[in-house]
Amino acid sequence: MRLTAKGRYAVTAMLDLAVHQGEGPISLADISERQGISLSYLEQLFAKLRRNELVKSVRGPGGGYQLSREAGTIYVAEIVDSVDERVDATRCAGRANCHHGRECLTHELWTDLSEQIHQFLNNIDLASIIAKREARERADRQRLQQDDIIRLPAKEVEA
Amino acid sequence: MRLTAKGRYAVTAMLDLAVHQGEGPISLADISERQGISLSYLEQLFAKLRRNELVKSVRGPGGGYQLSREAGTIYVAEIVDSVDERVDATRCAGRANCHHGRECLTHELWTDLSEQIHQFLNNIDLASIIAKREARERADRQRLQQDDIIRLPAKEVEA
DNA sequence: TCAATGTCCTACTAAAAAGGTAGGTTATTA
């Protein structure tokens, strides 16, 4: 599991699509402007996202991209994997200095951990990221209203 | 949160230390041989790990490195952060095209997610990675013994 | 029909990061 700027761009762009879902196809030019990612770079990323069937495209004027599935069924791990194409492995399998069997121990520990991270990201879908944020904003607004009504000193509200 | 080979090397090396904890200082040469990471590269990584007080060193013959704390109190996120020194930000804060406020939405969604990942890795300590593996191995061994005794067909055991 | 708008595709490139070399100095031990 790698997690670089490339993956971040892809997730950000997919979130952008999710947020504007239902407004018809979204052009990469729009995303480029909104998210500050170069158009050509987005094109390369979306070529991969399309090959992995995470988005579908509409060509021609008024065209653009849409999520190919519901935002609630697209998981972060899929997105990251699509654009990052794990060269990975790096296993000591073919290594000369890894002959005693027990030596591989921590290598395997790492792959175990890596698998945990992957599963974690495989449980976070686009819709829930958006929902989580909206819930937080609602809570923030409510807290502010309470402040207005009860006029608690700021310090107590913090806690 | 970045997650590259660099971070993997660091975590792997730290796991190696954790596994050999109690055997006195472990030299980087040992880790280099066991894990297949170049000595000089390890030196660079451990300079950072030491600055972040995750390991302590003993110089001279018989010297090496040891975890500065119990393996159960060292978390993966700390290790990754130590060596990866997030250039990060990449926030649109100073961006020209990010003026309408609402435009930043997905940027913020990403940082939210990033924070989630960070918290996840901040809850996994070295000892628990090792423990989890040992538990699994015990389970595997027991299953094998059961096979021996009951002689179930392999297919049923799988399920 | 044709110009505009978009995806789609390939090749190239500048800059940064990853990963590794080289060549030391310093502290410690036997």
Added chain:
DNA sequence: TAATAACCTACCTTTTTAGTAGGACATTGA
């Protein structure tokens, strides 16, 4: 005092990142 191993700095090669350039193809609407 020789060997060991941390510690430090500068450099270098390769890979990856992020972006450019230039176009072909599909679709729309004027």
